[in-house]
Amino acid sequence: MADTATDTLAKKDKSGEVISGGHLVAKALKNEGVDTIFTLCGGHIIDIYDGCLDEGIRIIDVRHEQTAAHAADGYARQTGKLGCVVTTAGPGCTNAITGVATAFRSESPILHIGGQSSLTQHKMGSLQDLPHVEMMTPITKFAAGVMSTERVADMISMAARECFAGAYGPSYLEIPRDILDREIQVDKAVIPAAGHYRASVQSIGDPADIEKLADILVKAERPAMLVGSQVYMSRGHQAAIDLARALNVPLYMNGASRGILPPGDPHYFNRTRSAAFGKADVIVIVGTPFDFRMGYGKRISKEATLVQIDQDYRTVGKNRDIALGLAGDPGSILKAVHDATTGRSDNGANGRKGWMEELRAEEAARTDKLMPLFMSEQDPIHPYRLAWEINEFLTEDTIYIGDGGDIVTISAQAVQPRTPGHWMDPGALGSLGVGTGFAMAAKLAHPAKEVVCLYGDGSFGMTAFDMETANRFGAPYIAIVGNNSHMNQIRYGQIAKYGEQRGNVGNKLGDVPFGTFAEMLGGYGEEVRDPNEIGPALQRAREQVRSTGKSAVINVWVDPNEYAPGTKAQTMYK
Numbered sequence: 001m002a003d004t005a006t007d008t009l010a011k012k013d014k015s016g017e018v019i020s021g022g023h024l025v026a027k028a029l030k031n032e033g034v035d036t037i038f039t040l041c042g043g044h045i046i047d048i049y050d051g052c053l054d055e056g057i058r059i060i061d062v063r064h065e066q067t068a069a070h071a072a073d074g075y076a077r078q079t080g081k082l083g084c085v086v087t088t089a090g091p092g093c094t095n096a097i098t099g100v101a102t103a104f105r106s107e108s109p110i111l112h113i114g115g116q117s118s119l120t121q122h123k124m125g126s127l128q129d130l131p132h133v134e135m136m137t138p139i140t141k142f143a144a145g146v147m148s149t150e151r152v153a154d155m156i157s158m159a160a161r162e163c164f165a166g167a168y169g170p171s172y173l174e175i176p177r178d179i180l181d182r183e184i185q186v187d188k189a190v191i192p193a194a195g196h197y198r199a200s201v202q203s204i205g206d207p208a209d210i211e212k213l214a215d216i217l218v219k220a221e222r223p224a225m226l227v228g229s230q231v232y233m234s235r236g237h238q239a240a241i242d243l244a245r246a247l248n249v250p251l252y253m254n255g256a257s258r259g260i261l262p263p264g265d266p267h268y269f270n271r272t273r274s275a276a277f278g279k280a281d282v283i284v285i286v287g288t289p290f291d292f293r294m295g296y297g298k299r300i301s302k303e304a305t306l307v308q309i310d311q312d313y314r315t316v317g318k319n320r321d322i323a324l325g326l327a328g329d330p331g332s333i334l335k336a337v338h339d340a341t342t343g344r345s346d347n348g349a350n351g352r353k354g355w356m357e358e359l360r361a362e363e364a365a366r367t368d369k370l371m372p373l374f375m376s377e378q379d380p381i382h383p384y385r386l387a388w389e390i391n392e393f394l395t396e397d398t399i400y401i402g403d404g405g406d407i408v409t410i411s412a413q414a415v416q417p418r419t420p421g422h423w424m425d426p427g428a429l430g431s432l433g434v435g436t437g438f439a440m441a442a443k444l445a446h447p448a449k450e451v452v453c454l455y456g457d458g459s460f461g462m463t464a465f466d467m468e469t470a471n472r473f474g475a476p477y478i479a480i481v482g483n484n485s486h487m488n489q490i491r492y493g494q495i496a497k498y499g500e501q502r503g504n505v506g507n508k509l510g511d512v513p514f515g516t517f518a519e520m521l522g523g524y525g526e527e528v529r530d531p532n533e534i535g536p537a538l539q540r541a542r543e544q545v546r547s548t549g550k551s552a553v554i555n556v557w558v559d560p561n562e563y564a565p566g567t568k569a570q571t572m573y574k
Helices: 004-015 021-031 046-055 065-079 091-106 132-139 149-163 177-181 207-219 229-233 237-247 273-279 292-297 330-341 350-374 383-393 406-411 435-445 457-472 488-498 515-520 531-548 565-569
Strands: 018-020 036-039 058-061 083-087 110-116 142-145 171-176 183-185 223-227 251-253 282-286 305-310 324-327 398-403 450-456 478-483 524-528 552-557
Touching: 018 021, 018 046, 021 046, 021 149, 021 177, 036 046, 036 065, 036 435, 046 058, 046 177, 058 435, 065 083, 065 091, 065 110, 065 435, 065 457, 083 091, 091 110, 091 132, 110 132, 110 149, 110 177, 132 142, 132 171, 142 149, 149 171, 149 177, 149 183, 171 177, 207 282, 207 305, 207 324, 207 330, 223 237, 223 273, 229 237, 229 330, 237 251, 237 330, 273 350, 305 330, 350 383, 383 406, 383 450, 383 478, 383 531, 398 406, 398 435, 406 450, 406 488, 406 565, 435 450, 435 457, 450 457, 457 478, 457 515, 478 531, 488 565, 515 524, 515 552, 524 531, 531 552
Parallel strands: 036 058, 036 083, 083 110, 110 171, 142 171, 223 251, 223 282, 282 305, 305 324, 398 450, 450 478, 478 552, 524 552
Antiparallel strands: 018 183
């Protein structure tokens, strides 16, 4: 009897006319610009791996699907391309849900491909069978099952289009095992050609509104502009910079747009947003919603002319009335506004010199006020001192990642990335555990850059074992753990509400010397209890990562009774 597998391979090698569903997946992913998938193996999806090998797509297999989904998200953020996570059915899919939901709230374009039992076993109680499409629909822009092998590549292109339509976000495709394993004639498959079916998404909206905004900005005396994650994710940050410089507008950055201007740039501002928004006569909000991070828009002066620009028309004017709203591509809109202001006197730029100087003086005063905390010698270590030392440690080639609650909120007071794309955080969902996947993805996307991740001790414990995956695939990074043995952001609220005796319930963790974790994986680890040893320890970690190719963990013991201002004000719940 002839060997069926051998016969099939011979047919493929000889004629090239027969192709399986898994190989169609790989061809379609390659057409979408996907060069890496993040996955954890399962019997439902192995034909996709076989196809990826043939198409030259890198396969990064992790220890937990949550890490795979976060890594796909991180890879999308760092490359500007479609991220891809592939999971098996049942728990493979459910384990990835947090990562997909994080991408959904962060507006990050990832495609989640999930396995499923064969169509012939539908509703029979097969292994790992769950209603994946129904589960994923609320946290994706598009979710569907693939019902025929002929449509595999076509459905992937459809899902990918949705990831980039309007505000970016994730899509989900469920592909049953018999659809993946089935072989068909190539000419029966629907395979959209790369780049031949995409519409331009760089809309500027209504040209009349471009002229209105140009007029508003030229006449403004005290304008301010905030650019959010959409601006960097759509790679429109240079247009924002050009407009701010041409019109002499102070530029505030949040989310993924942190770092588009370096500290010291005359238009870079980060400590005076509340003051500026309280005094400005014109405020332009670009690519960030009026959600809890913006006080739902309530903290913005009602006296100012408020303009909002967003990729999603549903976000414009949500939670807060505005004077003018524009839906479209942030970079294209800002460039069009810049062009419309060109030649209009001096664009009002010279008249704003006093406004810029006023804010700059306030920036300096606020920094001076924080310096005693940044330079604190207290024991246990003040978390502000840790944040300051990390900022001093960063270079122009360091990608910084924050993964935690209170410790990351504190780090935002000090850490100032020097380069676009060099800040990553959990985003609006507030997911803990993103750091390991983000760090691995950042290093894989930019092998020549240094990657530093600050964890809280709670978040480190969630996904740390995939540091082994990072090491295995040549993507080492420096992990810094701000260890206070608590889930401190929640602890503060409990103490305030129920008193000290009940303040540690449900949030007290063990005192774990995480430095030894890195050593177990063949890397470098160190415990730090003296604030003056933070900087030297970080330098040693840098040297060890470079020389060994293994990740390092610097476990810094910080004071559990120090909190971020936002935690003490409980602003995340207001």
